[in-house]
Amino acid sequence: MNWFYEQPVKIFFGNNAKIIELAGGRKTLLVTSNYFVKSGIAQDLSKKLGNCYIYSNVSPNPDVSEVNECAKILRENNIECIAALGGGSVIDLAKAASIMADDISEYMNGKKVDKAALPVIAIPTTAGTGSEVTCVSVISDRKTGRKLPIVSEKFYPEYAVIDPGFTYSLPKKITASSGIDVLCHAVEGYWSINHQPICDSLAYHAAELVFEYLPRAYKNGNDKEAREKMTEASVIAGLSFTLPKTSAPHACSFPLTSIYGIPHGEACALTLDHFIKINKEDIRTRKFAEKLGFSDTDELAEKVYELKRETGLRTGLKDFHLSDDDIKDLVEKSHHPNMKNNPIEITDKILFELYNELKER
Ligand SMILES: NC(=O)c1ccc[n+]([C@@H]2O[C@H](COP(=O)([O-])OP(=O)(O)OC[C@H]3O[C@@H](n4cnc5c(N)ncnc54)[C@H](O)[C@@H]3O)[C@@H](O)[C@H]2O)c1
Numbered sequence: 121m122n123w124f125y126e127q128p129v130k131i132f133f134g135n136n137a138k139i140i141e142l143a144g145g146r147k148t149l150l151v152t153s154n155y156f157v158k159s160g161i162a163q164d165l166s167k168k169l170g171n172c173y174i175y176s177n178v179s180p181n182p183d184v185s186e187v188n189e190c191a192k193i194l195r196e197n198n199i200e201c202i203a204a205l206g207g208g209s210v211i212d213l214a215k216a217a218s219i220m221a222d223d224i225s226e227y228m229n230g231k232k233v234d235k236a237a238l239p240v241i242a243i244p245t246t247a248g249t250g251s252e253v254t255c256v257s258v259i260s261d262r263k264t265g266r267k268l269p270i271v272s273e274k275f276y277p278e279y280a281v282i283d284p285g286f287t288y289s290l291p292k293k294i295t296a297s298s299g300i301d302v303l304c305h306a307v308e309g310y311w312s313i314n315h316q317p318i319c320d321s322l323a324y325h326a327a328e329l330v331f332e333y334l335p336r337a338y339k340n341g342n343d344k345e346a347r348e349k350m351t352e353a354s355v356i357a358g359l360s361f362t363l364p365k366t367s368a369p370h371a372c373s374f375p376l377t378s379i380y381g382i383p384h385g386e387a388c389a390l391t392l393d394h395f396i397k398i399n400k401e402d403i404r405t406r407k408f409a410e411k412l413g414f415s416d417t418d419e420l421a422e423k424v425y426e427l428k429r430e431t432g433l434r435t436g437l438k439d440f441h442l443s444d445d446d447i448k449d450l451v452e453k454s455h456h457p458n459m460k461n462n463p464i465e466i467t468d469k470i471l472f473e474l475y476n477e478l479k480e481r
């Protein structure tokens with residue numbers, strides 16, 4: 121078996137004091153979301169950074185127009201470095217803007233990223249995407265209704281500064297949705313056809329942590345140990361999938377988020393237990409379940425379902441009253457290239473059955 125591993129991001133885990141030293145006096149744009157401006161955290165950090173502007177026009181599942189606006193600010197102000205303080209949406213926007221393209225949508229169809237990128241210091245505030253260590257930036261184009269990952273080595277941040285303290289303020293719903301995304305990354309990276317041994321061991325570690333600590337972090341947001349362990353799980357799962365890439369649940373999540381507005385992690389988890397069952401003939405999927413202490417893949421799928429119930433996440437799509445045409449549209453739009461990373465070939469027939477089952481739940 122041939123495989124390749126690299127991880128160019130320098131990772132600091134613990135408190136966030138390191139950010140100032142790492143920015144090193146460079147002219148910085150602090151990219152963040154409104155929450156951190158309203159709470160004053162962004163202004164405090166900006167003052168400490170000194171030579172710093174703030175950009176906070178970032179919505180969840182950021183749009184190409186926001187990326188283009190941020191890129192323009194970077195160009196016009198001769199910014200030397202970006203500090204991205206926020207969840208996956210903020211970090212992804214910062215990565216996409218870092219190449220300062222006139223129009224990022226040009227890169228959403230697989231065009232190679234051919235521009236130099238500004239260095240990004242990624243400071244995650246959710247325990248979920250692992251974007252601080254990945255070479256992926258997921259961007260939405262609301263005009264065309266698309267949501268797609270852009271992949272480039274240029275998108276690896278320069279540094280990841282990971283402080284679990286930032287996650288204490290996460291509301292329950294975001295704790296649950298971003299937390300279950302971690303599990304999807306671990307499972308999907310593991311069973312991806314591009315799997316490799318270093319990422320395998322990271323995936324086990326991250327999945328074990330999610331089963332143990334996500335219910336605790338959900339029940340009590342001030343449980344510091346649970347917050348720290350979920351933050352650890354998030355970065356480790358990020359490392360586990362950035363090279364193998366995600367597969368069927370993430371491919372289905374893109375239309376579920378762009379058409380029905382379901383938050384990213386919740387949208388991925390909607391189909392995770394179903395794909396565990398669909399993939400049960402795959403020997404590695406069976407091994408993953410056994411390594412985690414489950415008797416078989418059905419027991420793993422059941423545990424994922426229970427975890428969703430325990431953390432208040434959707435287990436079906438019945439609220440949306442899907443018509444046959446809606447399901448047809450979902451099936452078509454789920455055929456994102458990541459679907460091809462699934463160890464079992466996913467046909468339209470499988471997707472029709474899956475969405476018809478979810479429609480009733
Ligand atoms: N680049 C990658 O490798 C990768 C991987 C998976 C997902 N993603 C993408 O990341 C996005 C989802 O990111 P996410 O799940 O981190 O959520 P998010 O960044 O969209 O944030 C969700 C909400 O939580 C708020 N928030 C963030 N941190 C907070 C805190 N500490 N306290 C209070 N509120 C806080 C944000 O302001 C926002 O309103 C999606 O677009 C998804 O496709 C990227």
Ligand SMILES: [Zn+2]
Binds near residue numbers: 249385388
């Ligand atoms: Zn994800």
